[in-house]
Amino acid sequence: MPDWKRELIAIAGERGYLDRPEDLRLYEYDGGVDKGRPDIVVFPRSAQQVSQIVKVARRHGVPLVGRGAGTGLSGGAIPRQGGILVSFARMNRILDIDPLNERAVVEPGVVNSDISAAAAPYGCFYAPDPSSQRACTIGGNVAENAGGPHTLAYGVTANHVLGLEIVLPDGEIVQTGAFWPDAPGYDLTGLVTGSEGALCLVTKIIVRLMRKPEAVETFLAIYDTVDDCATTVSEITARAITPAAVEMLDGSMLRMVEEAVHAGYPLDAAGVLLIELEGLREAVEVQAEQVRQACAQCRARQIRQARDENERQLLWKGRKNAFGAIGRVSPFYYVHDGVVPRTKIAPTLRYIDEVSRRSGLPIGNIFHAGDGNMHPIILFDARRPGDIGRAQRAGFEILEYCVEAGGSITGEHGIGMEKIHLMSRQFSEESLEMMRRIKQAFDPARLFNPGKLLPEGRACAELRQPPVIPGSSIPA
Numbered sequence: 001m002p003d004w005k006r007e008l009i010a011i012a013g014e015r016g017y018l019d020r021p022e023d024l025r026l027y028e029y030d031g032g033v034d035k036g037r038p039d040i041v042v043f044p045r046s047a048q049q050v051s052q053i054v055k056v057a058r059r060h061g062v063p064l065v066g067r068g069a070g071t072g073l074s075g076g077a078i079p080r081q082g083g084i085l086v087s088f089a090r091m092n093r094i095l096d097i098d099p100l101n102e103r104a105v106v107e108p109g110v111v112n113s114d115i116s117a118a119a120a121p122y123g124c125f126y127a128p129d130p131s132s133q134r135a136c137t138i139g140g141n142v143a144e145n146a147g148g149p150h151t152l153a154y155g156v157t158a159n160h161v162l163g164l165e166i167v168l169p170d171g172e173i174v175q176t177g178a179f180w181p182d183a184p185g186y187d188l189t190g191l192v193t194g195s196e197g198a199l200c201l202v203t204k205i206i207v208r209l210m211r212k213p214e215a216v217e218t219f220l221a222i223y224d225t226v227d228d229c230a231t232t233v234s235e236i237t238a239r240a241i242t243p244a245a246v247e248m249l250d251g252s253m254l255r256m257v258e259e260a261v262h263a264g265y266p267l268d269a270a271g272v273l274l275i276e277l278e279g280l281r282e283a284v285e286v287q288a289e290q291v292r293q294a295c296a297q298c299r300a301r302q303i304r305q306a307r308d309e310n311e312r313q314l315l316w317k318g319r320k321n322a323f324g325a326i327g328r329v330s331p332f333y334y335v336h337d338g339v340v341p342r343t344k345i346a347p348t349l350r351y352i353d354e355v356s357r358r359s360g361l362p363i364g365n366i367f368h369a370g371d372g373n374m375h376p377i378i379l380f381d382a383r384r385p386g387d388i389g390r391a392q393r394a395g396f397e398i399l400e401y402c403v404e405a406g407g408s409i410t411g412e413h414g415i416g417m418e419k420i421h422l423m424s425r426q427f428s429e430e431s432l433e434m435m436r437r438i439k440q441a442f443d444p445a446r447l448f449n450p451g452k453l454l455p456e457g458r459a460c461a462e463l464r465q466p467p468v469i470p471g472s473s474i475p476a
Contacts, residue, residue: 004060005040008084011052012042016090027067027085031132033334033388034075034417038065038085045090047165047173047203054201055171057084063450066197068108068140071132073335074416076144076196080451086201088139094118095204102209103162103179108139108202112146115207124209127154130412131320139202145194147412149245149319152370153278154210156412158193165204166192169443179206191438196414197449199442213278216244217288218306218315221273221295222266226250229271230346232298233369236275237342239290246370247274247319250349253364253377254318260325263318264311266302273300273369274319322366323377330362330379334391337413338402340372351401352376359394361387373411374402400425415453423455 009017018024018041028037039062044050057064063083070077079085092109099122104115112133115126129148130136136146142164147156154160163177177189192199223229233246249257251270258265265272275291277284288305295303306312326333340348349365352374356363359378367375378394380387399409399422409415409422423432435454439446446456 002060004056004062007056008040008042008053011049011056012044016044017042027070027087028078030070030072030075030077031335032073032075032078032416032418033392034078036075036078036080036417037082038079039082041067041085041087043087043090047167050086050167050201050203051171051173053084053086054167054169057447058170058445061445061447063447065449066139066143066201068137068143069111069132069135071130071136072140072144072416073337073413074144074410074418076414076416076449076452077140078417080417083447088137091139091203092137097122097124097209099124099209101179102211104207104209106138106205106207108137108142108205110138112136112138112141119209120212123212125212126160126207127151127210128157128160131323133320138205138207142193142202142205143195143197144412144414147368147373149247149274149368150276152246152368153242153244158190160208161189161193161205162208163206164189164192164202166200166202168200169445169448173203177206181208194414196416196453198439198453199448201448213244213280215277215279215281215284216312217277217284218312219273219275219277219288219291219295220265220304220306220315221275221300222269222302222304223271223273223299224269224301225299226271226349227346228299229273230349230369232273232295232300233345234342235294235298236291237370239294241277241287241290241294243275243287243291243370244278245274245276246368248272248345248365248367248369249274249319249322250365252362253322253366256329256364257318257322257325257366260328261318261321263314264304265318269301274315319366326364326377326379330381332380332382332387334378334380334395335413336374336376336378336395336398337410338374338376338399338407339411340374340402340405340407342370342372344405344407345369345372345374348374348401348405352398355394355397359390361390361394363394368411371411372407374398396422417452420451420453420455423453 063081065079067077088109091107096105254265362379378391380391
């Protein structure tokens with residue numbers, strides 16, 4: 001056993017680590033398709049222990065990766081070069097709920113939905129709500145700058161994190177931000193949020209709480225064409241309405257969901273919109289009529305309004321449990337995460353359909369239509385030779401199209417190791433070099449989550465770039 005591993009065991013204690021091969025296999029993957037096995041998993045209980053672990057890694061030059069619940073979809077928590085995996089499963093305390101100042105202080109292992117549950121007796125909630133919110137943890141949300149359906153109105157994780165306690169790659173524990181917004185000095189909290197564990201490890205988070213709205217109304221708009229469904233999104237925003245959420249499911253996806261969840265989605269529709277309004281009762285009533293008019297103008301064949309909280313929760317159960325429903329249809333699926341302007345949703349869906357026909361793989365769509373955050377779900381069978389490669393190529397084509405349409409290669413899942421070869425499509429070499437200099441300032445030894453987020457230099461970027469089909473920019 002190497003010295004660095006003995007030192008880690010001394011820090012974590014006999015029941016604070018895993019290193020047997022059968023245990024490590026549980027940590028070699030996340031919600032994506034890539035894999036990488038650590039040499040050891042350690043479970044710290046405090047920032048001080050995290051600091052000690054980081055110092056061991058630095059002293060011995062061992063790579064180190066942080067991990068929350070492992071629900072990520074871009075390989076961000078996968079130890080690509082082996083080494084140490086720091087699991088925050090035991091740092092899972094809600095340290096403070098302050099309803100008067102609308103703040104909470106939590107450790108990184110706290111499950112997202114548990115924050116809202118703890119704040120609910122005070123009439124508050126935590127706004128960012130990824131579909132995995134009953135499993136994902138706030139530390140991973142901070143690392144990936146996670147979003148969710150209701151971030152259309154409320155914003156993503158970065159808009160709700162006020163301050164952090166972080167451990168730097170030299171083991172130093174520092175504070176960023178404050179209990180109030182717009183703290184003086186450089187916005188280090190904003191820099192760290194979304195940095196995918198490549199700059200530091202987060203050990204404490206100050207989050208903003210929101211007051212529960214006075215009124216909530218939820219609608220299901222049903223369409224006979226996907227184009228009409230997509231056009232409605234722009235029509236709603238053109239009327240100066242910002243719903244709390246606008247989610248879209250296409251026909252193939254809503255049928256998978258309905259057969260599993262029985263949420264009341266129509267099996268014969270080409271697509272549906274799940275629209276939610278929140279705010280003062282009088283304002284919601286006015287906006288509800290505007291939403292009905294917008295849906296009707298875009299040829300919705302039916303507009304249902306949830307009659308009570310039970311029906312509202314059932315509609316959302318269908319959306320939140322969609323990924324689980326796919327398992328009834330396909331043994332494997334690949335979820336992607338591109339962004340396009342709202343006005344480009346319809347042509348993007350048509351392009352995704354073209355990619356599906358070319359690849360021979362079914363692709364369903366369920367996504368945050370309000371902000372153009374597309375989530376094409378590519379169905380494949382890893383047991384069939386060539387299927388994984390075809391699924392990855394299909395995903396690459398879709399993300400390339402998103403960039404060409406004026407969008408982005410990610411809205412909330414992050415870059416990780418999945419999209420690192422696409423960063424040069426999104427950013428100029430000068431912009432990438434600026435990001436590398438930031439990485440160098442924080443982590444000169446490049447031990448924190450190596451091989452993620454940034455292509456390291458031009459040669460490395462070329463190495464990660466998939467081979468190209470002659471006469472095309474699409475990888476072979």
